[in-house]
Each structure stands twice: as C-alpha cells, then as structure tokens.
Amino acid sequence: MNRRIVLAAAGGLLAATTAAAQTPRIRASEIDGHLRFLSSDLLEGRAPATRGGRLATEYIASQLRAAGVEPGVNGGYFQQVPIDIVGADPASIRVQTGGRSAGTLRYPEDVVVWAGSASEASAANAEIVFVGYGSKAPEYRWDDFKGMDLRGKVLMVLVNDAPASAAEPDLFGGRAMTYYGRWTYKFEEAERQGAAGMLIVHTSEQAGYPWHTVVGSWAKEQRMLPRDANLPAPLGFRGWITDSAATAVLRGAGMDLADLRRRAESRDFRPVATGVTLNVGFRNTVQHLQSENVVGVVRGSDRALADQYVSYSAHWDHLGIGPAVRGDSIYNGASDNASGVADLLAIARAAAQGPRTKRSQLFVFVTAEESGLLGSEFFARNPTVPVASIVANLNVDGGNVLGTTTNFSVLGENKSTLGASLAGMVRGRGWRLTPDDHPERGHFYRSDHFSFAKAGVPAVSIGAGNAFEGRPAGWGAEQEEDYNAHRYHQPSDEYRADWDLRGAVQLSELVLDFGAMLANAATLPDWSRDAEFRRPAASRE
Template sequence: MLKRSLWVLLAPSLILAGCTKIDEGDTAAALPEIAAPELSVETMKSITEELSSDAYEGRAPGTAGEAKAIKLISEKFAAAGLEPGNKGGWFQDVPLVDITVKNTSPLKISGGKSDLAFTYGSDYVAASYQEQPKIEVANSDMVFVGYGINAPERGWNDYAGVDVKGKTVVILVNDPDFGSESLEGEFGGRAMTYYGRWTYKYEEAARQGAAAALIIHDTDPAAYGWNVVESSWTGEQFYAQSANGGADQTKLNGWIQKEVAGKIFAAAGQDLTVQMAAAKKKGFKAVNLKLKASVSLENDINKTDSKNVVGILKGKTRPDEYVIYTAHWDHLGRCKPAPDGDDICNGAVDNATGTAALVALAEAYTKAGAPDRSVIFLAVTAEESGLLGSQYYAENPIYSLSQTVGGVNMDAFGMAGPAKNVIVVGKGKSQLDAYLEAALKGDGRVAEAEPTPEKGYYYRSDHFSFAKLGVPMIYFGGGEDLIDGGREAGEAISKDYTDNRYHGPKDEYNPDWDWTGVMGDLKVYYTVGRMLAMTEDWPNWNEGDEFRATRDKSRAGG
C-alpha cells in the first residue's frame, strides 16, 4: 500500500516499564512491570532474507510466491510454539479477484483547442474494479470536481449542483486544507482526513455515478512520486470479491501526471493553478471542462483465495480476551523493471521485516510464558492492494472484536540506526499512547506526533482496518532524529529509500545492514503488547475521536 516509506529505527534499550499509573481522559490503570527478553536477531535476519529473495518473486497474492511465503510463516509460527489460530488451521481464506490490465489505449482528450493523447504508464495509469474483459470509456464529458468530497457533516459538497452520471471526473489528491501550517480547518488543517485518500475519492465518484475518475498526481500532497504510482498501479491488481462483480463501481479509476492535467485544462481554456486554488474554498462549484475523454483497456480476470496466516498463544487466566499483532506478508510481485532489468519487487523492508518481527515476537512470548490474555499473531495478505487482508479479518473476525483489547501494527523496519525519538502515527487518538510512553520510560527517547500528518499515513496501513471498527491500535516507529547525524541525516536516508527503493525492485535484503536499532525497536513492540496482555485495563479511543463511538457500542454489546 502507498504508505510512509521508512521508519528510521528506535534506539536499542533495556525497555523496563515499572508499575506505572496512567490517566488518559476518563480511564486510569496500573500498567504491569514488563522486562523484554532477548529477541533473536538471527530470526529477523534469516526470515527477512528468505521472504525477500527472488525465489518468492515479490510475494504477490495468488502466486507461487504466496504459497511459499505462507508455508514459511506457518512453519515458523509452529516452531515458535504458537497454536494454529483458525479452528485448528493456520490460514484464513481471503476471497480476492485478480485483474491485470492489458492492451491499454492512449488517453485521448477531444473537444478543446487541440486534441490530446497521453501514454499509459508515463502519462497516466488506470484500472477497473469491474470484472469485465473489456472496458471502454468513449467520448465521456469531463468535469473537474475539485477534491471530490461530499461531507455533509462539514457542509462541503464538491458535487453540488452537477450531475456526473456517465462522465469522467477529474479530482485533486489530498483535501482542501493541504498546506496549512496548523491543525485547524475544515478538514483538520494540515492533517489529512480520510476524505483526502485516493480510496475515498474513487468510492465517492462511484456513488455519484461517474463512468471514470482521474486523480491529478502531485508529489507533495500525494506524499510519493509518480514512480510509486506507476509501479503500484501497473501489473496485477487485487480487489475484494463482491457479489455483483464490481458493477456498482466506476468503469475506470486512474491517475494523471500534473503536467498532463495542465495540458488538459489549457485545452479547455482553463488554468489548472487557478482552479486548484478555487477548489480549496468552501462553496467551490464543479467546472464543466467541455472536453471529452476516451480510453479503453482489457482485463485478464482471475478469482483466488489468498490467505491470512493466524497463530495464537492462549492466555493463562483470561483466554477469551485478545491482544493482536499485525504485519502484512505480501508485496507487489513483478513490477516495472529497474534499469538493470530486475523486475522483482522483493519488499525486504516493506514488509519482510515486519513479518519476521511477528515470528521473533512469537518466540519471545512463548519463552516468557503465556500472558494473562491471549495474543494473536496475524500476518495479513493484500495490504499493498488496499488493506484487503486486514479488512477481511476485521469484517470476518476469528476472535470477536468486542473481546479484542487492542493491538500493535508493524509495517517496515528501516535500517538507518538508532534515533532519539519515536514517531506515532495518530498520536493523541487513543489511550494506547500511555503504554508506549511507559515502554520508553528511562530509555532516553520521546514519543512525537508524526511531522507530516498531511500525508495521511494513518489510513495507509493495516491498523486502520481495525480502528474503523473500533479496536484501539497503535502504529509507531523510529524517528528521523538520528543519534548519528540528527534530523538532517534521518531525512536524507528516508528520502533516499523513498526515491530509490520504496515499491521498486531495489527494496532488497542487504547483508551489511546494522540490526542493532531494529532489535531495540522490536523490544518496544514486545513491551507495549505484553503490557496489554497482562493488564486488566480496556484502553479506549480518547473522547471526541472518530472511532470512540464505535468502540463504545461494541463493548456494550451493540
């Protein structure tokens, strides 16, 4: 999934949390004293190297690489001492449809000052959620709908007064507050809301009856370059199976380069920059571009059951209460080749490291003995395709979500060395922040809010699937204020990964990696989860958070 590309690592530590009293909002609880045991660096190294080897072909769902990956993970779970987590089996089927685009036409724009044609891949990308062998959008009227948001609770509707049924809507990425210096505004100021995510924009376009939806790519508000869009949107695409074969979706969803958008607007006699500024203001009115779009493609369609891998360590006193660790095992499979011809997106950092961490944590838990509550270790599929594996588990839970106390998500361990800070995505949202603070006590590090909330990282990894159904989840990682080199060095390393390896063939295992910081990071994950598994507390979302009401209803038996 398009997520934050790199968590620079936490500093190694003893991680000893004393009996700490927390008071977050309306809850107070004594956190148990937890000392993290030794965790196996050899487990981390060997599993990361194996999963990201070329033999696994990038671990795309539904491939031979998946079969190898889930076999390895289940065997390692068993060797660590876990029990199969799904009624005696290790796997949960996740019904997916695999659609691979082929024979794409140029994106043709007519009706303006001059006719235009744009090339698939370099100028635009597109796919269809509809399970149809051929998709064609012909002479479709184009309408610019600003940020493509319909939010009645905020008094905002970019579709007001316009009928887009059967038309092609052109949409800006992120939300209208992007670029704000504060967290105050119609859409949370600088922090992205779900309305800013590309997934929402396609969902709303479909609800409005559009034939096609094209998002204008802009690197800063998107938080990734065109290279990431191109590698992620070409090749196999996975979607959740639906009863109607995607008939209620648009015919076509895609992205266009900002430069391409500028040419389209110019052909319509419009200035893209002017219209982008207008779209930020409440009361914006959609603009009929008086152009027509035509594009076609063919689909190779295959239905498959991918797999989540589920292991459990049963609790010794309260086995019907659950703590969950999540990480996604999948990656992009074969993708756009690098200049040297390498076309395997190995996904070493993203997320062979997180999958290895599940096994290393399982080993540590069993060596320490079962905690009071049961602990679920969940390696999910199809995160890169839209959090599909975690969404399927959350909507079809093996263990009741009302009895799931909370959890920790792990998505990509970077290799930059120890940092002075820890970054929490969604800091201030839940009472789990206090658990992290306790785990860091005496460690010399501080927990900080993400520095770029406008990039919407909260909605880009598997914790979100559980959060929106009420389960408190924490998602954190090492900061960029490195002990060796400070913030400047951390930001440079992060940028280098994003530009040169993230979602590309060069995210490969490196035997020269320094794992010292990774293991310190892993101890924090252990301590936070073990605290949850040993306390009697039921942490909640903080008052006023968007997920609080859902959790309250779930816990009340609603």
C-alpha cells in the same frame, strides 16, 4: 556427594540460570534470518495468490509452529482470502475537445488506469468534470459536489485534502490528512456519485511519492476482494494522471489547472464541466484466486480474560514481478514489509516462550496490503475471534534496519489512549514519541491497523523515529526521503548485508513489551472522545 562437587554443581546451575536470564528475548540474527529469506528473489516479490506468496505464507506458518504459537484459524494457520486478479491492457486513451481530437494520453508516462472491478472489459466515453478535492464531509460543512448530477461522467480530482487556512486551521485535520484525502475514499465517493471513471491528479509533494511509484503500484495486475453486492455500481476505470498531463488537457479547453486549484480551496467551489471528452477502453484478464492471512495465537493465562485479545499485525505481501527498472523486475519489498514480518515473527516466538499474559495475543500476518489493505479488511469483516474481543491492534509496517533510535513514530498516537500509554512506557526508558513528520501524507490510512480501526479496535502502527544514535541530526529524515525517492515500491527495495538490525531488536522488544502490558492491564484501551472510529459504549463492555 563430595561437598566441593556439590558447590561446583550449585555454582554451575546459578551461572546457567543467570546466563539464561541475560539471554536477549529477541536476537538480531533471528530477525536477519527471516528477513533474508522473505526478501529473496526466490519469493519473486511475494505477490498474493502467486507461488512466491504461497512460499511466504508457508514459511510464516512453519515458523509460528516451531515457536510454539498455536494455530489461529479452526485448527490451522491459514485464513483463506478470495482475491480477484485483474490485468488491464489500455491500448489508447483519447482526448477530444469541442468534438475534435486533442490527441492521446501516453500510458504509463501521462496516465495510469486500471479496471474498476473484476469485469472482462473497462470503458468510458464521457466528459471530464473537475470536482476539486472530491470530498463530501458534513462534519466540516464541505461538499465538492453541490448536488450536481455526475452520473456517467469522468471525474478529475485533486489528491489529498483541501488545505486549512488561518481562518480555519483545523479544517480537514489541519496539516494532517483525513480519510477524505485518501485515494481509496475518492474512488469510493466517485462510485456513490455514479461516475463512469476517475482520474486523480498526481504531484509528488501532495501524494508523498513520485510518479514512478504510481507506475510501479498500478501499471500492472490489480488485486481486489470480490465485490460486495450492496455497494454502488463500480467505476468503469480508476486512474492517476500527472500534473503536467492534466494541465495540458485542461489548457486545450481554455482552462488553467492552477486557477481551478485555487477555486477548489473554497467551500463555495462547484464542479466544473470541462467540455473535454475522455475515451478509454480496454480488455481485462480476470482470475478468481485465493490468498491467505496467516493467524496464530498465544493463549492467555487468566480464565476470565483469555477470551480477550491484543492483536499484532504485519503484511507479508509486496508487489511481485512488475515493470523492470534497470533490468530488475522483482519487487522484493525487503523494508516493505519483509522487515516488519521478521520483527513480528520474533515477537510471536518470544511471546510464546516467555511468561504468559492474562489476555491472549493474536498474531495476524495479512495479505494484499499493497492492493488496498485487502487482507486486513477481509480479516476485520471475517475475524477469527469476535472483533469486540480484540482490545487493541499493534501494527508493524517497516521494521527498523538503520540502527537504534531515541525516539519512535506512532501512527494514530492521538486517536486513542494507546498513544499516551506507549509514551509513558518509552519515557521510562529514556526515549520519546515524536509526531508524524509528514501527517499530510495520510500514513495512518495507509497500513493495516486502519482496517482494525474501522472495525472499532483502538489501533496504532509503531515504527522507528528519526533520531538515530551515533548519527548527526537530520540523518534519519534524509534516509527516509532517500528511501521514498529511490526504493519505495521499486525493485531496489532489496536486502542489504550492512543493515544495522540492533534497531530491529529495539523496536521488536518495545512492541513485545507494550503488547504484554496491554494484555495484563486492568483497564482496556479506548478511543479519544472525538475519534471517528469510536465504538458505541455498549459494544466496549
């Protein structure tokens, strides 16, 4: 062959190899394509066990297959998750004081209630007992119930934890919410107390979201897992009540909610019988259906380590079709969480096509997060691989659609060694981790990594921080507050063509690299010494 031709061919091969090496592992256009489809009106808000939800799961599975990610569930991609769908129609919610009518509570302006289980009817006709923060926490020497018999009562409870004080700055985690402050815990504890129902008093500041988010989330069909027969009897109803409505109800009985709040901040607090009777009754429509977790795996290359897994999670569901807001009833969930799913699909594709890690990588797209982490809870109880073999969980709930950042937020940063490991990685890239801006809102307990944590798996949720490149200080915090006030769990959480997905690429590549580092590491992540989810030593070996 002519020497000139040989040199030209060699030069072309070198150029092609260099270009391939410089090709981004994850592209903004890739994430954009996933995001546009998953948040389109065609999917009708991606509610579990609906046509739109099934379209979403079929799309995710097809993308995993196309990327070379292997099926993760007995030769397929779908883990069937039983879902009970319960629709309630609260006709009237009456209040009586001293045996006389004190009026009705308006639904959903004053109160939102729903069934406590998948039963044909929900009812309670019982006295309201104010139980402070509704916490029974031996490690903090705190008991709001004091042994009072609350069977058959309707409990009124404050949202969040009892506040810390100068004398006890670390009480209930200090500023950070503990699981005792989470609404799921409060309902669980009410069942253990044998209550007939519970109303949580809502304030936007303490809950971390406005009343219209409560309406959008709960004034509709509810999804729940089939009830475990070993659990206590379910509540007749669950619900939220506005601060103003609760104040008015108690005022009618000669009580001051502000005074009760102050009393509830003390260990000496005892439940307060109000003398107010709440009468609630409504029929339910019950459907026993199924939804799906979508699971894929990229097998590890090391024969000794391939049976260990770094897991990644993102929830594909949103709220479906709900109450109309300004004429729009499709809750598209573009940011929450089509963006996270789009990121995770890109991460899975890059993991499958890149160098194989020593440990396997497990990709879990879960259902029914918006209904109380149901899909991830089901997976943690019924894992497709032994849960003890899952060495870490990295969760993405809300991808970054606002541009590149110099910092990242990690939920659970201090609960395990994952936080320090990730901090070292980002520091080497000139970035930093920042603490949660609002630890009082309990974000750690509000997404799917928490289900893995409860099963003993060190887990974090990784997202963008608030220091955006090219933006003034404070801009990121302003965007977050604007989203929470105007788009979170609203039909207005829609795809926008002007989103800056360079931040999505940045976040995705960070999660990809961190997962690969964990999958190749010589040592396993571990919980902090005082972490409530720490596995016994024998199960970590």
